[in-house]
Amino acid sequence: KRHKFWETQPVGQFKDIGDTSLPEGPIEPPTPLSEVKQEPYNLPNLYEWVTCNINSDEMCTEVYNLLTNNYVEDDENMFRFNYSKEFLRWALHPPGYFKSWHIGVRVKSSKKLVAFITGIPARIRVHNEIVMMAEINFLCVHKKLRSKRLAPVMIKEVTRRVHLENIWQAAYTAGVVLPTPISTCQYWHRSLNPKKLIDVGFSRLGARMTMSRTIKLYKLPESTVTPGFRKMELHDVPAVTRLIRNYLSQFAVAPDFDENDVEHWLLPKEDVVDSYLVESPETHEITDFCSFYTLPSSILGNQNYSTLKAAYSYYNVSTKTPLLQLMNDALIVAKRKDYDVFNALDVMHNESFLKELKFGPGDGKLHYYLYNYRIRQTLKAAELGLVLL
Numbered sequence: 001k002r003h004k005f006w007e008t009q010p011v012g013q014f015k016d017i018g019d020t021s022l023p024e025g026p027i028e029p030p031t032p033l034s035e036v037k038q039e040p041y042n043l044p045n046l047y048e049w050v051t052c053n054i055n056s057d058e059m060c061t062e063v064y065n066l067l068t069n070n071y072v073e074d075d076e077n078m079f080r081f082n083y084s085k086e087f088l089r090w091a092l093h094p095p096g097y098f099k100s101w102h103i104g105v106r107v108k109s110s111k112k113l114v115a116f117i118t119g120i121p122a123r124i125r126v127h128n129e130i131v132m133m134a135e136i137n138f139l140c141v142h143k144k145l146r147s148k149r150l151a152p153v154m155i156k157e158v159t160r161r162v163h164l165e166n167i168w169q170a171a172y173t174a175g176v177v178l179p180t181p182i183s184t185c186q187y188w189h190r191s192l193n194p195k196k197l198i199d200v201g202f203s204r205l206g207a208r209m210t211m212s213r214t215i216k217l218y219k220l221p222e223s224t225v226t227p228g229f230r231k232m233e234l235h236d237v238p239a240v241t242r243l244i245r246n247y248l249s250q251f252a253v254a255p256d257f258d259e260n261d262v263e264h265w266l267l268p269k270e271d272v273v274d275s276y277l278v279e280s281p282e283t284h285e286i287t288d289f290c291s292f293y294t295l296p297s298s299i300l301g302n303q304n305y306s307t308l309k310a311a312y313s314y315y316n317v318s319t320k321t322p323l324l325q326l327m328n329d330a331l332i333v334a335k336r337k338d339y340d341v342f343n344a345l346d347v348m349h350n351e352s353f354l355k356e357l358k359f360g361p362g363d364g365k366l367h368y369y370l371y372n373y374r375i376r377q378t379l380k381a382a383e384l385g386l387v388l389l
């Protein structure tokens with residue numbers, strides 16, 4: 001039976017699609033905190049819960065190893081996300097984070113970490129409502145423990161711990177269709193190192209294309225073209241916050257970033273997140289912004305390479321510099337930093353540059369979900385202003 005678990009949850013149900021009589025907003029009201037289950041859900045006998053302190057190098061290494069060997073693979077099982085430890089510390093320690101939302105499952109006897117799920121707090125605007133939510137991510141069950149129905153109890157446990165902090169909504173993405181996407185995005189890839197991408201099977205040589213012709217097709221200039229294009233710095237946080245808040249206000253769903261959020265999520269952090277802005281040489285006004293995060297993938301079964309260095313488009317704001325030119329500068333920087341590929345979703349205004357900058361469509365889709373929050377009608381990808389890690 002499909003979605004046995006999700007049919008028991010306060011999420012949009014397929015049968016409700018198109019029923020515009022249902023109001024936008026929470027599906028269930030909050031529960032009085034005294035009525036929230038105080039003790040953890042029961043795991044199958046052999047397993048126990050563990051709260052993962054990612055600041056501990058030993059614990060962070062255990063989480064890193066579990067994800068490196070068991071997390072999401074592409075549809076053809078040729079690549080597996082390989083989030084770095086530094087990236088995990090960044091992704092899981094935003095302002096106001098709760099340690100209790102970083103949840104692991106151990107085998108009681110061996111103490112081996114075999115499953116993981118996380119939440120982080122985020123203020124998300126949905127149309128005109130600002131909603132405190134948990135962003136759920138990194139749900140991973142060891143390959144040897146799949147279809148033991150561990151995922152539903154882990155989802156219930158993280159939900160319980162989120163409820164204990166008086167938060168009743170959540171946001172998450174998945175490559176699979178569950179009840180019920182608020183939006184479905186297409187992902188796109190821009191080759192930066194086409195020879196390696198073809199060698200590892202990520203891309204294929206185009207018809208009637210030679211390798212040298214392909215290398216030439218994706219060639220990029222050595223230096224960026226926009227005057228005033230530079231790395232973001234700490235002192236830029238107030239101006240970048242104003243710029244991104246204003247820009248994101250046009251989308252139906254978007255983070256409600258304040259300066260603390262911008263400082264955490266958008267200040268450059270080596271091998272984790274890169275961010276650049278355009279400071280007008282005349283007025284010193286900050287007019288544009290672009291950013292990408294670093295998420296390598298392990299290459300499963302290639303003699304010459306073990307890792308694909310990938311940049312993922314994050315938040316981009318264009319008010320003076322054409323988005324096409326801004327993103328081309330982002331590609332130039334990524335190429336110079338030896339990334340193999342630059343990925344993007346067709347969210348926000350990304351559609352306007354994808355084809356022109358020689359992105360090719362990926363072979364999968366990314367579905368966005370809200371927990372315990374109904375929206376009137378499914379959003380177009382271009383109405384989404386939220387990028388999850």
Ligand SMILES: COc1cccc(CC(=N)NC(=O)c2cccnc2OC2CCNCC2)c1
Nearest residue numbers: 072073074079080081173175187297343388389
């Ligand atoms: C190339 O290596 C891969 C390793 C694992 C999975 C995939 C395909 C895939 N599922 N890609 C995406 O989900 C994706 C494609 C473009 C942009 N963001 C993405 O996902 C992000 C956001 C959701 N959490 C994972 C990272 C590719």
